[in-house]
Amino acid sequence: MAGTVNPDLQAERDRISFEQEALTNAIDGTPEKTEKRRKYANLALNDPDFDMTSYNFLSRSEKYGAAVEKTVKMIKKIGKLGITDPTDLYIYRSHIFPNESTSFTLHADMFIPTLMGQASPKQQSKWLPKALTLQIIGTYAQTELGHGTFIRGLETTATYDEKTEEFVIHSPTRTSLKWWPGNLGKSTNHAIVMAQLIVKGQNYGPHPFIVQIRSLENHMPQPGVTLGDIGPKFGYDANDNGFMQFDHVRIPRENMLMKHSRVEPDGTYIKAKNSKLTYGTMVFVRSVLIRDVAALSLAQCATIAIRYSCVRRQSEIKPGAGEPKVMDYRAQQAKLFPQLATAYAFLFVAQEMENIYFSVNSEIDRGEIDRLPELHGLSSALKAFTTDWAVVGMEICRRSCGGHGFSHCSGIPKIYVNALPGVTYEGENTVMYLQAARYLVKCVNMAKRGDQLPGSVAFLNKKPAPKSSITEDVNMVDLVEAYRARAYYLVHMASFELDREIKNGMASYDAWNECAVALVMAAKAYGHYVVVEAFAKKLETLTNNQVPASVIGVLTLLGKLYALHGILENSGDFMSENYLSKQQKSFIYNGFLYALKSLRPDAVGLVDAFEFPDKVLDSVLGRYDGRVYENMLEWAMKDELNKTQVHESYFKHIRPFVKQASKL
Numbered sequence: 001m002a003g004t005v006n007p008d009l010q011a012e013r014d015r016i017s018f019e020q021e022a023l024t025n026a027i028d029g030t031p032e033k034t035e036k037r038r039k040y041a042n043l044a045l046n047d048p049d050f051d052m053t054s055y056n057f058l059s060r061s062e063k064y065g066a067a068v069e070k071t072v073k074m075i076k077k078i079g080k081l082g083i084t085d086p087t088d089l090y091i092y093r094s095h096i097f098p099n100e101s102t103s104f105t106l107h108a109d110m111f112i113p114t115l116m117g118q119a120s121p122k123q124q125s126k127w128l129p130k131a132l133t134l135q136i137i138g139t140y141a142q143t144e145l146g147h148g149t150f151i152r153g154l155e156t157t158a159t160y161d162e163k164t165e166e167f168v169i170h171s172p173t174r175t176s177l178k179w180w181p182g183n184l185g186k187s188t189n190h191a192i193v194m195a196q197l198i199v200k201g202q203n204y205g206p207h208p209f210i211v212q213i214r215s216l217e218n219h220m221p222q223p224g225v226t227l228g229d230i231g232p233k234f235g236y237d238a239n240d241n242g243f244m245q246f247d248h249v250r251i252p253r254e255n256m257l258m259k260h261s262r263v264e265p266d267g268t269y270i271k272a273k274n275s276k277l278t279y280g281t282m283v284f285v286r287s288v289l290i291r292d293v294a295a296l297s298l299a300q301c302a303t304i305a306i307r308y309s310c311v312r313r314q315s316e317i318k319p320g321a322g323e324p325k326v327m328d329y330r331a332q333q334a335k336l337f338p339q340l341a342t343a344y345a346f347l348f349v350a351q352e353m354e355n356i357y358f359s360v361n362s363e364i365d366r367g368e369i370d371r372l373p374e375l376h377g378l379s380s381a382l383k384a385f386t387t388d389w390a391v392v393g394m395e396i397c398r399r400s401c402g403g404h405g406f407s408h409c410s411g412i413p414k415i416y417v418n419a420l421p422g423v424t425y426e427g428e429n430t431v432m433y434l435q436a437a438r439y440l441v442k443c444v445n446m447a448k449r450g451d452q453l454p455g456s457v458a459f460l461n462k463k464p465a466p467k468s469s470i471t472e473d474v475n476m477v478d479l480v481e482a483y484r485a486r487a488y489y490l491v492h493m494a495s496f497e498l499d500r501e502i503k504n505g506m507a508s509y510d511a512w513n514e515c516a517v518a519l520v521m522a523a524k525a526y527g528h529y530v531v532v533e534a535f536a537k538k539l540e541t542l543t544n545n546q547v548p549a550s551v552i553g554v555l556t557l558l559g560k561l562y563a564l565h566g567i568l569e570n571s572g573d574f575m576s577e578n579y580l581s582k583q584q585k586s587f588i589y590n591g592f593l594y595a596l597k598s599l600r601p602d603a604v605g606l607v608d609a610f611e612f613p614d615k616v617l618d619s620v621l622g623r624y625d626g627r628v629y630e631n632m633l634e635w636a637m638k639d640e641l642n643k644t645q646v647h648e649s650y651f652k653h654i655r656p657f658v659k660q661a662s663k664l
């Protein structure tokens with residue numbers, strides 16, 4: 001019957017043990033935040049103008065065109081509705097463009113943040129009103145054909161001409177072409193261009209410049225600028241990632257973003273308090289993508305796979321007793337529940353990262369830059385750690401849907417390919433782990449000197465106990481301590497290896513490369529510890545805020561499952577030096593099995609609590625009503641191949657061939 005929920009899924013919802021609304025509030029942060037999210041989500045979802053046709057059956061060019069149309073409609077609506085708060089805007093947008101890029105993604109997420117973070121107050125008053133009202137539309141053009149990671153190796157030059165008080169922007173080589181910037185290929189008319197600043201023959205390193213790249217009249221490239229799209233990619237079809245070449249393009253001196261460093265009219269260079277303040281936009285995006293890319297994408301895939309697993313029946317457990325829901329197989333639970341727990345863990349650590357980002361950023365605005373290294377180390381580690389685990393988890397969710405997981409009807413491929421570049425953009429993950437490790441090694445040396453370390457690295461000040469106190473009745477406190485101990489030892493081990501190589505006469509830069517394996521392991525362990533600790537802190541906060549015991553109960557199980565799964569996956573680390581005994585490892589294993597069993601009745605409730613609307617999931621398998629089989633054929637019939645019974649290529653190729661063959 002249309003409109004009713006699949007009885008297998010309904011049965012799951014009828015037995016949920018916790019108060020779902022309170023859990024949703026915990027996920028959003030507060031009840032007020034839940035209310036706000038629902039308000040702006042519903043504004044988008046209930047608007048008939050955004051009756052979204054799925055991109056599934058469109059060509060790349062059609063996808064791009066559809067995104068442009070939808071983007072412009074959305075902007076008009078935003079103006080009409082008067083939405084101005086960045087969070088409200090983000091919620092509204094992400095329900096119109098679920099797991100998709102808008103044509104102005106880079107404008108909103110990097111161009112405007114760079115103006116806010118890198119432009120002087122005078123420059124902000126000139127450019128921001130234009131950018132906020134879309135009189136100008138920009139992107140962030142840093143990466144080049146030859147260099148993405150090594151920003152100091154960028155080749156684009158900005159040479160100051162004192163006579164005219166202009167910068168000359170130039171691409172001196174083929175490898176200096178800007179390559180990859182989002183929305184550059186077709187959509188934007190301005191760019192923040194990162195280029196080597198050269199004044200009076202001296203190179204001061206990469207700095208940001210604002211450059212008009214297309215005419216505001218007819219959208220043609222500006223003189224001296226060559227532009228285009230970089231072609232099809234693994235995903236991101238609707239995003240016109242582009243290339244750009246400059247041939248001695250002149251821009252006024254005032255177009256260098258001068259909040260942190262300046263070039264005076266006579267060519268005097270005033271340097272920033274810390275040259276890395278120029279990299280601030282990247283730190284911002286790394287901090288926000290923990291939630292918006294890693295956590296939410298994994299949570300969506302877990303929602304699809306868990307709902308589908310409660311609808312899908314296959315094989316037998318007890319011979320002759322009928323086919324169970326695949327969710328009842330313990331092996332299926334062992335694949336999916338850790339992904340669910342990871343999604344929760346990442347959502348909670350993202351809330352903490354966001355708070356730290358905004359607090360350190362307001363200090364920076366007041367000229368206090370002491371906490372910049374920690375912010376960089378932490379955001380680098382968490383960006384890499386969460387995106388790494390999220391994409392692995394999404395693939396596990398896809399496989400858990402069997403064959404149908406491979407079809408776009410599952411919705412998972414779209415979510416996956418949208419999140420996947422998160423491991424590469426905004427700092428390739430290995431490179432980000434190594435940046436975090438660089439900070440951690442410094443912290444070890446500071447701790448050795450007796451300095452008190454800040455926030456997330458304070459754990460390096462106190463040597464952990466040599467043995468874990470985990471018992472049969474595993475608790476969060478002991479689990480956090482185990483992760484702290486692992487991080488402590490791996491960071492010290494990497495630092496020790498580094499010192500040893502240097503003491504043995506190796507140059508420090510070679511020693512760094514030689515010890516990279518240990519350094520990456522150390523940064524991963526640090527990220528893992530921060531996530532487990534954030535889960536424990538969240539449980540404490542919720543308990544103090546009198547959140548219902550049923551919610552604390554189920555979240556505690558999830559938190560333990562997350563931590564236990566991580567230990568089982570990395571047991572070598574935890575068992576080295578006998579920190580964890582064989583017997584304790586069996587407690588971990590038993591605790592893991594117990595958590596799987598205990599979470600089973602609440603699995604659907606735990607994914608429903610995320611409240612992803614069907615339009616966002618765009619999944620036949622993960623539909624809220626569970627009516628999977630009733631909708632798959634209808635979905636497949638939308639494919640162009642099903643528009644005719646006999647395809648034209650039959651008449652062109654197969655029929656003549658068969659006719660010919662039958663004559664032989």
Ligand SMILES: CCCCCCCCCC/C=C\CCCCCCCC(=O)SCCNC(=O)CCNC(=O)[C@H](O)C(C)(C)COP(=O)(O)OP(=O)(O)OC[C@H]1O[C@@H](n2cnc3c(N)ncnc32)[C@H](O)[C@@H]1OP(=O)(O)O
Nearest residue numbers: 086090109148149150151276279288289292376425426427
């Ligand atoms: C509530 C508000 C809601 C708002 C909603 C917004 C919604 C946003 C959603 C976002 C989701 C998706 C958006 C997707 C769009 C993004 C598309 C992708 C865009 C891009 O990819 S842009 C290009 C990004 N490129 C990179 O990230 C390059 C990576 N490379 C680097 O960062 C650096 O080059 C490096 C690897 C760090 C090395 O730099 P360098 O060689 O210059 O430095 P050294 O290694 O020598 O280190 C020197 C020193 O500096 C420290 N340091 C390095 N970086 C930083 C930093 N960023 N901050 C502070 N300090 C830094 C380093 O640690 C060294 O310190 P030391 O000398 O050891 O003390």
Ligand SMILES: Cc1cc2nc3c(=O)[nH]c(=O)nc-3n(C[C@H](O)[C@H](O)[C@H](O)COP(=O)(O)OP(=O)(O)OC[C@H]3O[C@@H](n4cnc5c(N)ncnc54)[C@H](O)[C@@H]3O)c2cc1C
Nearest residue numbers: 140141142143147148149180181182421424425426427430
């Ligand atoms: C979808 C997408 C969107 C993007 N959008 C933008 C954008 O809007 N604007 C923009 O400017 N850029 C953008 N980029 C570019 C992106 O930021 C870079 O691709 C990214 O920073 C990685 O740099 P790279 O491509 O040079 O990788 P490389 O550095 O060439 O990486 C290749 C390999 O070398 C390794 N490696 C490199 N350096 C080191 C090192 N020091 N130590 C150890 N290993 C190392 C890496 O780990 C990796 O395995 C985008 C990229 C993608 C995929």
